[in-house]
Amino acid sequence: MAILELENVSKHFGAIHALNDVSIKLEAGQVVGLMGDNGAGKSTLVKIIAGNYRPSHGAIRMDGAELVMHRPVEARQHGIEIVHQDLALCDNLTAAANVFLGREKHKGVGPFKILDYATMYRRAAEIFTELKSETRPRDLVRQMSGGQRQAVAIARTRLSDAKIVLMDEPTAAISVRQVAEVLSLIQRLRDRGVAIVLISHRMPDVFSVADRIVVLRRGRKVADKAIAASSPEEVTGLITGAIDNAF
């Protein structure tokens, strides 16, 4: 049973057809690797799921019901979270402050409300433990490694108990050693029943963690199959156009 379903979605910007008739199903506890060359339509697709764009044609269904979103905030309310490529973290704040940014916990009565540091530190620590990350809630993000930063960004999605997490190039800007750490974070997230869309240029990462692969080329879906039934060679061919399509 799909959590989110894109049905024949197209997006046009004037004469430019960024996406043409794309249908994708996202299922709970499944990682979908989304691949494609620059300009293939990956970011347009992500922005449609994230509520930044509305599709020109086609529909989005969540748990069977049609979903119409006008702003990114609405996607969040429906349990769709994005981990941005640059992670959108504040270096000068602690890990816990970043996890709770925009969703701070308060205590007190009426207008006399103060930040509830204790609860936020405890909850952040719980999430990091759950993700098996060694990130400490009180550490400043400035002092963290790329993998720990990624953990902070992912912890944000756990806080809201997101059903769908879109990850934009999570392994692009970090050292090889930390890639393994991030990939295991993605697996933990999947084990929690989250549907994950992993956008990546790195073939080995997609093949080590994704369950299914979707390839876009020039705004069209040219492949959608189980990762086991594909190979890096085939995917490369699909991305460049050497192979027309594979379903």
Add this chain to the structure above:
Amino acid sequence: MASALDVPTQQRQNDWVSWLTSRQAFWVFLAVVLACLFLSFATNSFATTNNLFNITRNFTFTAVIALGMTIVIITGGIDLSVGSVLCLCSMILAVVMHAGYSIEIGIAASLGTALIIGAINGVLIAYLGIPPFVVTLGMLSIARSLAMVASNNTVVFQFGPDQDKLLFLGGGALLFGISNPVVYMVALALIAGFTLRWTRFGRYVFSIGGNEKAATLTGVPVRRIKVAVYIISSLSAGIAGIIETGWLGAVTTNLGAGMELQVIAAAVIGGANLAGGIGTAFGALIGSALIEVIRNSLSLLGINAFWQGTFVGGFIIIAVTFDRIRNFSQTE
């Protein structure tokens, strides 16, 4: 599970000393204390009630504005208009009271002016995206000119029926011989410090300075916070202007000229980072105090007052250099 959750608490106690020593405000505080100790022994005029009373009162005007400035600087902005806004607010207060209105109406008019100027600064910066440096540089010129217009460039020294109240407000000493301005300053510093540490607003101020884009993406109302921050800065200049008027008992149109630079210097010496994201209310007070202690000590030690700028300027550079060196040793 339990042990993993205990880690943050242990870490907090172990790191307490290193936290303190990593604070620029702590080192500047130490410098102020050492300077005061030195002056107490080196001169017999420093540690007198009179001199201490003067010092504490003299730096309040800078300190009150430095509190507002620090909040602006934390968001990564700057407010160059504060010196002129101080002058304009003083002048509005003076002119309104001179015309025979009560002190309450005078203060309301004065703070209302500050509020409007802060809102204009904030809206131009937050909604039209004009750089803060440019907007507030323009406002520096406008506010000073409006002060001249309001007073016809004269000195106002008669404040109507409520003159005594105004002079007590700025020049009196209500609590245990501590001058009133100092009381206001401490109260405002406590409010600022509390707001920065314990409220959502404070958290958002830091997040904007840390990564404005991230703040926007996570749903922080960046524009509204920025407008509020420039209003706070303007209001702090207005409050300082009201207190200073009460203390001086006269307002001229060159009041607060060049003060913006002294205020920024105080904030920076106190640890505020002009790149945004870092700063404290305590630092704003300590930075202002250091500048005043330098000024005071030079005159007590019989050194030519022209040296003041060299010492203050030197301290700005030393304070920031210290910060740099600490960062280098941390990353290595």
